[in-house]
Amino acid sequence: MASEPTASKAEGEAESRAQSRVQSGVQSEAESRVESRAQGRAESRAENRMQSTPQSTMQSMAPDTQSVRALVLGGYGINCDLETEYAFHCAGARADRVHINDLIGGRVTLRDYHILALIGGFAWADDHGAGVILATKLRHHLGDAILEFVAAGSFVIGICNGFQALANLGLLPGFTPGTFRREVALTYNDCGNFRNQWVHLKIEESPCVFTAGLSALDLPIRHGEGKFIAGPDVLARLQGGRQIVMRYAKTNGEPAQGAFPWNPNGSLEDIAGICDPSGRIFGLMPHPEAFNHPTNHPDWSRRKWTASRRATTRARQGAAQDARQGVQQDLPHGAARGAPQGSLGSAQQVDGVVGQDGIALFRNVVEAAKRI
Amino acid sequence: MPARLEIALKPELFDAEGAAVARKARDYFGCPVGDVRTVRVLTIDARLSQDFLERVRNEIFTNPVTEVSSFAPLQFDADWVIWVGLLPGVKDAPGETAREAIEDLLGTSLPEREACYTSRLYFVRGEPSAAGAAAASAPVGVCTAAERAVLTAADLERIARELLANDLVQRSKIWRVARGGQTRQGGATAAGQPGPGPSEASMEAAPSGKPRAGTPSWNPETGVGIIIPRVELRHQPRVSEIPIGSDAELLTISAERHLFLDPRDVPAIREYFLRPDVRRARQRVGLDLPTDVEIEYIAQARSDHCNHNTFRGLFRYHDLATGERVVIDSLFRTCIQAPTLAIAAKKDWVISVLWDNAGVGRFDDDHFYTITGETHNSPSNMEAYGGSLTGIVGVYRDPLGTGKGSRLICGTYGYCVGPRDYRGPLRPRMHPRRLLDGVVEGVRDGGNKSGIPTLFGTLFFDESYLGKCLVYVTALGLMPATVSGERSDRKRTRPGDLVVVCGGRVGKDGIHGVTASSHIYSESTPAGHVQIGDPYTQKKMHDFLVAARDRDLIRFITDCGGGGLSSAVGESARFAGGVEVDLDSVPLKYDGLDQWEIWISESQERMVVAVDPEEVDAFIELSRRHAVESAVIGRYTDSGFVHLKYKGEGCAQIALDFFESDFPQWEFEAEWIPPAQRGLNEPVLSEPEDHHRCLLAMLARPNIASREWIQRQYDHEVQGGSVVKPLTGITQDIPSDAAVLRPVLDSSRGLAVTQAIHPTYGTIDTYHMTAVTIDEAVRRVIAVGGDPEHIGGIDNFCWPEIRHDPARNPDGKYKAAQLVRSCLAMKRACLTMGIPLLSGKDSMYVDGNLAGPFGERHRISGLPALQFTTVSLVPNIDRCTTLDPKQSGEIVYLLGATRDELGGSEYYQMHGRTGCNVPTVDHQDAFAMYRDLAGAIDAELVSAVHGIYRGGLGVHLAWMAMAGGLGLEIELARVPCLANGDEAVLRNDVVLYSESGGRFLVTVPRNRTRALEARLAGHPISAIGRVVDHQRLVVKGIPGTGIIDVPIETLWRAWKQPFGHLI
Structure with a gap:
């Protein structure tokens, strides 16, 4: 039978209500939920966490809930909100899932947040180009608020559909801060279809705060329009300003140089992600939030068995725990390994455990946000 | 005044959509198409100022980096132009989002009558002709029209009708691009008529009817014209009485x-x-x-x-061989409801079955999962894309409408279609190749755009599905166990x-x-x-x-x-x-x-x-x-x-x-004729001399070969809980036994989902087809780490019509008996293994009347099919197993006995035979072994687990070898074999390709073999070989001579060959 809400959960609710009052006076969706719960409509803790309730989610995960807040924008066909919220939690931030209409309608204000996350999905079904209508909507209704948010030194991450929106909005590459100008585009994959595939990424030297200290990463891509395009001048400027954050790479970790499927979409210069000149606005096509646990990695089972021979089971288990607790991993960095479709690799290449996970990007920005 | 906005990629950019059309036109029809450029057309039927329209064009619909656009017709160098648009009344979702975007920019709603409509233009050029290619030895773009191959009007009509438009929902127009500057108004070709009632408001005179001899010339000034597929029903609603x-x-x-x-x-x-x-x-x-x-x-x-x-x-079931007669009052009550209620009474994880839109099981103290399966055959057969899209989006509403509502967490698919390369005389509405493309894409857009991972799927080719295809869709949801303190179910x-x-x-x-x-x-x-x-x-x-x-x-x-x-x-x-x-x-x-x-x-x-x-x-x-x-x-x-x-x-x-x-209750006569009485027997077939080539040929069979291209289009990682992916191995393209997801992100529990389907066994006996199908679905979840005490089933029956009619359906009584036997086998399997049927669905008219070469029509009945879906709880996702051998030195064990059961197998099919010895399984013995195997998985005694399914031991050894990228050395003499219940020696090809149920391959680290053998004592298991690192599959036959020694890469190439070029 279903368990009744426990005393500790009730305490959690009381505490979170208190937090809500501390925050801005606007009536957020989250707060109205708290009210409805105060009327005796308690829900199960876990499902609660999945339903945009900052108050309940944070109890165990973020020791310092007052410090860093992330706004995960949802609605209109956007769809990676739950796992992005979870990734921020793992990284020690408090994340709220907020419907675009609540932001436009003023129920929630950007000023209360350190980080804005535009995430994966099919906003307005991507019918007229991926991220196109989302960008129009944001510029039209929230343009000033977003510029103010950025000018205040806050952080923006755009993942997949969110990256497409940032490019269409013109926040990226953001050569001229304070303006919206479209300079780059993410267009239809050269392979002609939507693709879900893991890629190896080479992390370049850049001012991007999200990738500080990282040199390589494996992540999944899931898109039909991820081919990065820009004119030669813009590309040169991106290169000169070290705004190219990550490139699709081959198994050996070197850029794919356009080779499919390592470069899965035909992106120019193998570009998978770029940042603005400040490094605080970051867009990428791969999904870091989908690598929030070691078992997300396609090779985890094989590496578990090969790792056990080297008596590194502890590290593997540690990785599992770390991902949940948002603690910086001290694991040896796994080089990009495993061969994607198109070639047969050799199992002997596979050793060590799954490398750095996608939570690392969230951890970095949360740490950076704490410093401001 | 309506406006028509045309948008295209800049000419210097690669047009992937156009390239795909050109490639298909060449590959499918042999039309000498060089290249195709696509233009998106947005017809805005609204009173808007020119200035505002310019804002709409610039601020919303044109990407300055990649696109060009114009309210005047765009022009690309072309020999032909095709336009494809929706018929009035057909759902135009992009048109609706365009309207939303315009309204948002406008700051107010458009009047009800005003709307946006989307359509597409294709500018088509011929391939460089021999002369042109010789002269220029360059791509199409450099050739002049005279240097290009001539595309005929018939080519273009075929491309329009069989590739771009489905006349049930779309219409097309074709223009020839004249060099002399002739201008003539476009005429309709291959146009479907609007459905009953809706008529079209069009600004132009739209001649309809049959294609005319002369195709109109393209007028670059007017382009496609203004076409507004608005529905106008000049009809006053009224209620009529029925006499x-x-x-x-x-x-x-x-x-x-x-x-x-x-x-x-x-x-x-x-x-x-x-x-x-x-x-x-x-x-x-x-x-x-x-x-x-x-x-x-x-x-x-x-x-x-x-x-x-x-x-x-x-x-009324009558066995014509034994004379046995049985009356079954409701297959549902007897074979579905009764066993499920009996099992549910013993399993406290079964929360709700048999009444709501989906079945409900317990995930943990705080969560229930919901699951159901559906079919969407008839609509998909007529409009493959729309049908399967509607099917998957529709099945998602079942968990959403279960209990107080559950959030969707997973979808799966199953397709049965005619051979992709069918070249026979029958003319189905859609060629199976186009039909399959369509259903694959429909489920792709339905799943991906819903943000629901599409985790698993099956695909089965058989000519019997030319009459009507099968499209199975399954959905899982998750809900809190309580809402406001009350049970959510x-x-x-x-x-x-x-x-x-x-x-x-x-x-x-x-x-x-x-x-x-x-x-x-x-x-x-x-x-x-x-x-x-x-x-x-x-x-x-x-x-x-x-x-x-x-x-x-x-x-x-x-x-x-x-x-x-x-x-x-x-x-x-x-x-x-x-x-x-x-x-x-x-x-x-x-x-x-x-x-x-x-x-x-x-x-x-x-x-x-x-x-x-x-x-x-x-x-x-x-x-x-x-x-x-x-x-x-x-x-x-x-x-x-x-x-x-x-x-x-x-x-x-x-x-x-x-x-x-x-x-009144429907009544059916069911007459069973056992296989031997129907004249089925084992083919007289000697052992192949070349086992090496035989294995490669098996791997390239369409029902065995890699279908990576389908799963790769499906987002299977959204929601962030992927644990065992649908494709795995070092090349990430070997099909997993089942998929596992972590639906509650901070929980270490998982759900395993899989499905099985075996229509060819039913040509011998649907009883054993069903028994082995359910056994396979159970083995698949066990293989990845599912809990044998928590397995739920979904039964999806697709059957041809079973009502006897001497002229129309002469074997109806036999088909009815096939259904009875299948249901009885399901009842027995579920009761023996403790599997409640959480949900299910039947679709009873898998028949089609197809045109033949002489104007005659053929009634084609699809093979009876049961797709069985299983869902199982995974107590600890860290213990999940995959099918790839992990390291050299591990020992390969085979669990379960192999019998001479090649009836309905892929091996016999390859030889054009059916046989009589249908695969069987003893659920009681088998399930006892599965329980012990599950214990071994939990104790981490096995590093890889894989069931042996269609294609038999040979095929599945090859899959494991490819997945691990290592190498396997196998001795067939060590494979436990049975004949009439006694140990026996079977022929090499029988051991390699028999599809007996109840079998697993596992790999075991050397230091755990004793523990494994102890745990599985009493079951038929045997160490049959070992994992090596020479990257070859080596098989020693009986008696002890090498019969196969092939590099893994060769296996992989054979297995990839049929569909490896598809993306």
């Missing part, structure tokens, strides 16, 4: 209105309306004779699709609750979908039921309803599926005891729908919710914030009637208990 003077009269009306009423139901229907008490009650609300609303409603509710008349029928409507409909609007689309799917496909099947689902609208509704559930605003929820409002409202009214609906309150896409159409239309993306009147304002306000349309359309009552009104006038009143009591 019921005699059974014959009602049957005639049934035929005229495509109601497909069963003749046995007709007397009961007439009797009801002639009953004195019914007449008195009707007179009180101003009704007399039955109305068209009522008769249409009854036809929906009584259809086999909604009512499962076949499964609830009386079967419990719900009811109460008198006084309001009836609220949420989501999409109602149009003519989807009228008579249910009755048509309960019928055999023929040219006279009304096409009006073909729909195109809209995952965007539904995703918004889904998010809204989950939020409303969490605020406890939902008393009851159910989906508008087959039968539309009639089914959803009618069934929900049973709890309260009645309902009153104002049909004029239902939001419509356009005016002019008759009352009966509003009541039964299957327009998609709608849910019906019962809301407390006290909370309706909060519900509607939340709906508005989520940009979802919700409307109150009535109120639940305790009157005992479904009472419908339109603008205050009564138009229907049906007693709620009418559908439950008064209809």
